[in-house]
Amino acid sequence: MTNSLQEQVIALLRAALAKVAPQAADTPITLERPKQASHGDYASNIAMQLARVLKQPPRAIAQALVDAMPASDDVAAIEIAGAGFINFRLRNETKVRIVHDALEAGDLFGATKPGLGESVQVEFVSANPTGPLHVGHGRGAAYGACIANILAAAGYQVTREYYVNDAGRQMDILALSTWLRYLELGDEKVAFPANAYQGDYVRAMAEGLHVRHQRRFMRPAHDVEAASVRLLVHGARHVNADGEAVSDAEQTLDALIAAAKELLGGDYGIVHAFALEEQLADCRQDLEEFGVTFDRWFSEQSLYSSGQVEQAVAKLEAAGHTYVHDGALWFRSTAFGDEKDRVIRRENGVFTYFASDIAYHLEKFSRGLTRVIDVWGADHHGYVARVKGALRACGADAERLTVALVQFAVLYRGGEKISMSTRAGQFVTLRDLRREVGNDAARFFYVLRKSEQHLDFDLDLAKSQSLDNPVYYLQYAHARISSVLANWGGDGSALKDADLNLLQHEQEIGLTSLLTEYPEIVEAAARDLSPHMVAFYLRELCAGFHSYYNAVPFLVDDEPLKCARLALIAAVRQVLRNGLTLLGVSAPEKM
Numbered sequence: 001m002t003n004s005l006q007e008q009v010i011a012l013l014r015a016a017l018a019k020v021a022p023q024a025a026d027t028p029i030t031l032e033r034p035k036q037a038s039h040g041d042y043a044s045n046i047a048m049q050l051a052r053v054l055k056q057p058p059r060a061i062a063q064a065l066v067d068a069m070p071a072s073d074d075v076a077a078i079e080i081a082g083a084g085f086i087n088f089r090l091r092n093e094t095k096v097r098i099v100h101d102a103l104e105a106g107d108l109f110g111a112t113k114p115g116l117g118e119s120v121q122v123e124f125v126s127a128n129p130t131g132p133l134h135v136g137h138g139r140g141a142a143y144g145a146c147i148a149n150i151l152a153a154a155g156y157q158v159t160r161e162y163y164v165n166d167a168g169r170q171m172d173i174l175a176l177s178t179w180l181r182y183l184e185l186g187d188e189k190v191a192f193p194a195n196a197y198q199g200d201y202v203r204a205m206a207e208g209l210h211v212r213h214q215r216r217f218m219r220p221a222h223d224v225e226a227a228s229v230r231l232l233v234h235g236a237r238h239v240n241a242d243g244e245a246v247s248d249a250e251q252t253l254d255a256l257i258a259a260a261k262e263l264l265g266g267d268y269g270i271v272h273a274f275a276l277e278e279q280l281a282d283c284r285q286d287l288e289e290f291g292v293t294f295d296r297w298f299s300e301q302s303l304y305s306s307g308q309v310e311q312a313v314a315k316l317e318a319a320g321h322t323y324v325h326d327g328a329l330w331f332r333s334t335a336f337g338d339e340k341d342r343v344i345r346r347e348n349g350v351f352t353y354f355a356s357d358i359a360y361h362l363e364k365f366s367r368g369l370t371r372v373i374d375v376w377g378a379d380h381h382g383y384v385a386r387v388k389g390a391l392r393a394c395g396a397d398a399e400r401l402t403v404a405l406v407q408f409a410v411l412y413r414g415g416e417k418i419s420m421s422t423r424a425g426q427f428v429t430l431r432d433l434r435r436e437v438g439n440d441a442a443r444f445f446y447v448l449r450k451s452e453q454h455l456d457f458d459l460d461l462a463k464s465q466s467l468d469n470p471v472y473y474l475q476y477a478h479a480r481i482s483s484v485l486a487n488w489g490g491d492g493s494a495l496k497d498a499d500l501n502l503l504q505h506e507q508e509i510g511l512t513s514l515l516t517e518y519p520e521i522v523e524a525a526a527r528d529l530s531p532h533m534v535a536f537y538l539r540e541l542c543a544g545f546h547s548y549y550n551a552v553p554f555l556v557d558d559e560p561l562k563c564a565r566l567a568l569i570a571a572v573r574q575v576l577r578n579g580l581t582l583l584g585v586s587a588p589e590k591m
Contacts, residue, residue, distance in 0.1 A: 110522045111153045113154075123364075178209060182210055208274075223263060316358075336390070445470075479589060495567040
């Protein structure tokens with residue numbers, strides 16, 4: 001209903017525009033919700049948009065449009081305000097119909113169809129499987145899951161995907177770290193690099209490796225050290241994808257990795273696969289417990305085994321967008337808006353992460369997706385231009401790719417900031433956060449701010465059972481309505497036949513106005529990839545309900561009025577539940 005009302009108002013404007021300015025009949029028309037209810041239900045700035053084209057004052061254009069507007073049974077008044085805004089005021093009888101619509105549609109209320117027929121892939125989290133997910137990953141997980149839910153509600157065919165970085169150097173570092181801790185269990189102690197993975201989970205994996213394979217992978221410590229020294233001496237000094245020389249500490253780490261591969265031979269693959277499988281299984285379980293699931297887990301290694309990385313690089317070479325410098329192959333990304341050129345194949349013949357990322361995005365585009373959405377950490381901001389540039393260089397439509405950046409989440413406990421370091425193993429895991437504050441608080445707090453804004457996560461507030469806690473505030477409203485309806489004890493289906501025209505109280509009309517906004521919010525949140533809009537809306541709806549609860553009795557003797565008011569709060573409950581579901585938050589009946 002709400003979308004059709006919007007469309008009806010837009011149709012009124014379009015009809016008037018065809019009469020007043022047929023030469024501008026195709027001008028896009030948008031409606032906004034006035035910030036003050038006294039200004040009506042919808043407002044349009046179409047007159048100001050047309051001022052330059054028609055060379056007339058906006059208010060004169062607005063008056064002409066209003067005079068040419070067809071009549072509508074749903075519109076009570078049309079007014080001109082300010083510099084030329086056209087405000088529409090709907091009839092109360094029209095607005096209260098939303099109660100019936102919400103009760104009739106139930107869990108589907110708010111599901112709109114602007115994306116009907118469009119397929120969208122949302123790739124999110126995609127953390128290297130080198131350790132437990134931490135609270136930073138948690139924000140990307142909550143955000144990605146929410147936008148996928150919202151896009152699905154807005155009519156898109158959504159695929160949720162996790163890109164598994166199972167083919168790069170970070171996995172080699174994890175495999176090496178696990179193996180070195182494994183050697184310690186056999187009293188073969190090799191100096192453990194400070195830039196290897198330090199967490200207790202690495203020791204746990206080493207113990208698991210030892211339990212499963214006993215001493216199969218044991219090698220003398222002096223053989224490991226000798227091999228790493230030899231390989232370091234003879235190894236080439238390489239550069240990263242930005243063309244910067246790799247530090248001595250990182251080259252020492254690479255020499256140890258090479259020593260592990262040499263001494264273990266074919267067994268290195270078993271150690272590598274063990275570490276990958278352990279961490280990937282832990283990641284999958286953690287996310288599923290968080291209510292975050294994926295339709296597809298895409299392996300980076302598959303891009304290499306299928307030859308797609310080589311093909312992507314060959315495509316860039318064939319198009320003349322590469323050159324060789326110091327033995328490395330570079331992509332001329334500055335020609336496509338990047339700040340500097342990037343290495344795609346090092347002088348030792350190893351492809352960079354950037355090369356596989358190009359191949360991955362080309363593979364995505366080959367699926368015929370209408371839109372590809374990547375959710376990245378804000379520290380990858382500079383990566384956007386180079387990936388889009390590479391896609392354009394390969395002849396792909398880079399505009400089909402949208403990158404949503406998610407800022408870090410900073411935890412506070414007792415007013416003190418909690419610091420984290422992944423390599424050093426000093427971080428708060430997503431699992432620990434969930435155990436402390438619960439899934440609901442974690443999911444809601446993560447999307448309570450715009451994704452590109454820093455998020456200060458107050459653990460004490462998230463755990464508090466007070467109305468200052470925003471998720472508790474919403475769930476309490478849902479439980480409160482459930483309690484009223486339980487005390488009534490009547491047949492909820494009968495409320496669909498309530499006489500809604502009896503809803504005349506100022507706060508009742510205010511609540512129905514808020515209910516009409518919900519489908520619009522879902523559509524806007526899908527368009528802007530902004531789940532925080534849903535969170536903000538739900539808080540406003542709850543504030544309206546709590547105020548109504550304190551001002552008006554529901555279980556009155558007047559049976560028709562009682563049913564009308566119960567129908568209204570039942571509709572509020574339905575919208576609360578639907579919105580919370582989009583955000584991955586539960587809606588309890590009791591608290």
